[in-house]
Amino acid sequence: MPKLIKGVGCPYCGSSCDDIEVLVSDDETKILEVHNACIIGTNLFHHANDPTRPKLPRMRQPDGSMKEVTYPEAIDWMAKTMLKAKKPLIYGFGSTNCEGMSAVARIAEKAGAVLDNCATICHGPSFLAIFDNGYPSCTLGEAKNRADVVVFWGCNPMHAHPRHTSRYSIFPRGYFTQKGQMQRTVLCIDPRETDTAKLADHHLMIDQGHDYELFDAFRTVLRGFDIPETVAGIPREKIKEAAEIMKKAKFCMIFFGMGCTHTDGRNHNIDAAISLTRDLNEHTKCSIMAMRGHYNIAGPGQVWSWQFGFPYCIDLTKGSHAHMNPGETSSVDLAMRDEVDCFVNVGTDAGAHFPIQAVQHLKKHPFIAIDPNFCMASEIADLHIPVRIAGVDEPGVVYRMDNVPIQFRAVIKGLPGVPSDEELFDMVYERMCELTNTQPVWLAAKADRKYPESPAVI
């Protein structure tokens, strides 16, 4: 009898929907049907059925081919490589669980590595703005229950976060927003007429790269000063109208995406957005939220903040203390300057996302990819170690885009012999300790540590 598992978290975007229902085979090895998820999420679950999924690590041979090796061999190689490297870079973590992020930190401390996550190429500028200006935000339920004005700035959830608008921001009927979309005024600020813009009540088609000016214009208007006839390609009257809508809102919610963080101005745009949010709080209630990309990309920012005090770009090479200086200790900059001598790609695809020059530099040195599937990084790697898929055959905590921890569950049994990220990192760490003749440090005694059960069903 197939089993229907409810309340499953989806391992795709930062919306981290946890209302998915998955029908699995009686022996809990196959996913048969996926309900409620968007098309991308559905496909991610079905990928787990792929019979060609790697089950053993593969090591690059002198002739350039890849050969399957055992896990102990791979772990030994990785441990030795990490110890030998002067400045290894461990990067990724958008798509794995927090248990893995916590475990990798032990390796990073032991190896004296740089720890970085995908924020370095997406919402890193948002972090810089938060360092300067704070982050007046809320959980997504607040937006759902209260927001009567929703602003999407430089983001396109209809494509990037397919269920965001139906679960949290536009359509849902919340406690104080019983009429759903009818009760909400949606503003979209985007140089393109995206599908989100088509959905909006007001689309401010901004000149590309002029976000800062428009944020500034809104603030100026809100403070009662006059602005030029057009700012960033938007007529004065339109800006005043939009500012008035935000000001008159009972609860105004601003979502921003990489249209703000990766256009001219970068962190300054976010800085202005946060200031605008703050200013609006003089008139009404207003919150702001970054549209985080992956289902657990908020996770490393949280885990490493409590462990090292910094969300990303964490340089542990000094051994005595953690040090963060984006630009100096950020992955792409390190790679472009050819400063790292070993690269570990975990749960992301630097091969696809990094500039080609950065990848070329990284490729000169040992390159390790840890990923459940084949990807560009795994295909250029010297060692590819497959792991279980967090959220499909491995449970664990993930942080939604609003930093709400969601305890994901596994729906099927993992491939036999394939470890989770956490188990793999713990084994590598133990091997590193063996090689250096030191005692591994587990904050909780190893024997007592309980790995999440698989599959975890309450």
Add this chain to the structure above:
Amino acid sequence: MAQGELIIKGGFIVDPTRKINGDVGDVAIKDGKIVEKVSSSAKVIDAKGKVVMAGGVDVHAHVAGPKVNAGRLMRPEDKLRAGTCRSNMAQKNGYRMESGFSIPSTFKTGYEYARMGYAFVMEAAMPPLLAPHTHEEIHDTPIIDEAALPVFGNNWFVMDYIRKGEVENTAAYIAWLLKVTKGYGVKVVNPGGTAAWAWGLNCLGLNDRVPYFEVTPAEIMTGLMEANEYLGLPHSMHVHQNDLGNPGNYAITIDSLKLAEGIKTKNKFGREQVMHSTHLQFHSYGGEGWGTFCSKAKEVMDYVNKTKNITIDLGCVTLDETTTMTADGPFEHHLHGLNHLKWTNVDVEMETAAGVVPYVYDPNIKVCDIQWAIGLELALYAKDMDRTFITTDHPNAGPFTRYPRVIKWLMSKQARDAVLNSFKHKDKVLDAISLHTIKRELSLFEIAQMTRAGPAKCLGLGAYYGGLAPGMLGDVAIYDLNFKDMPRDPEKIEAAFQRAACFVKSGEIVVKDGEVVSNGHKKTVWVNAKMPENPQVTRDVTQAFTKGTYTMDIRNYPVRDYLAPHPFVIEYDVEA
């Protein structure tokens, strides 16, 4: 818990739970617990000429959870103030890297508390929806035992039941929430005001109505105290009152404390109070504005001294640059309007909110100096030290690593005067306070009451923590202080409490000569008050999830067991 036997020999024992004040004696520990005696093969720790106390108990500190982490994340500059780095030895022996000053990393939090000889810390505010985060951090905090208080004062269910006068339903909801979040007791932060903040409003008076919910802060506090006693929880309602931090708020503070009158304690854990009023320093202000700002510590303590069913902690300002963080969302917004530094806010659906703002308690600013004096005045006007506890509301009034400094100020008038004399606006400060007229210097016995016996009893943990009687947990701190010949230089008192000569946690030596030598065996403490299932509450809670007022699935809401791998559960049946 460590196996084996240990004996701490020849120290001056200070243990208020057994009225021992400096008698020379031994403390024997077997298998992690204090025992009458051990065999001759027990490992000996020589404590001759040193003070021996139980492990410290911190009743209120923000050490783990989402807002603490929001503070860490938004303040990279705080790391520059960390001071010491991980030594080569610590690196070699595998102690985790430490970082941060006012909001230290979890590793540093555990190590620093241990170095000060603290065994138990209460995380003061856990938003229930984000409970897994709090437990993940607790898991990553070495050595110290921790528990967390979920916040109830602005919870929709609670406000609804209280409006309808349903004590039993309130209690059943509390019992359910403690169980699913692995929480310890009932925390209340700016009752009603934080709920109003979701619309950008606040409740500053006890009889202000909460928008939509139509209850008042006074009704919420009374209702929660009644529900708390209905359940007979180990700890009482733990309240951060309304109108925090504003001049003239002492009147509303006393009015709130008066709500405890007539409410009777009911529990099996030795607790005597029905209300714990936290960081009272922030609530003992006189004056009509910042110009006339002054201390009303005497007035507040006069009331506390004569009311037996109340306990308090100080929330001493330590004159540092620190990070304020509280579930009092509207206050943080207000504070940000005062100092214009960065502001982080997190409103949590249906439950609570939180704010974070950095703050500099500058000794050159009159108001900061008066705040500093008020915290100490509260302690020095206190008559019952078993009901008055040392805190800095870490990190709000100062980091917990300043407890030794607060102890120094309380134990030495000379040290207090030195600070007073250093103030730029000394004359104006003296007009607004009475600290300079107080000659009282607290004894080691009183300090042990305020940091050990008292808070343990107040938390209902008196059977395990805060004393050295046989049967209690083997948590013993040894300080390099000669009870018979206390140092004249107050700095030496601070130094001794900053770095314990030795700290034994659960029967294992974790700190020696001020250095951490073990990652210890920590525990997560939580309460399971067992009640028959309440169909009304089950229905209400389920509907909030199925109708989508929450954005999470109810199956993913309870904290899973593996996140708290070393539970120490206080489990009992509620007698209705």
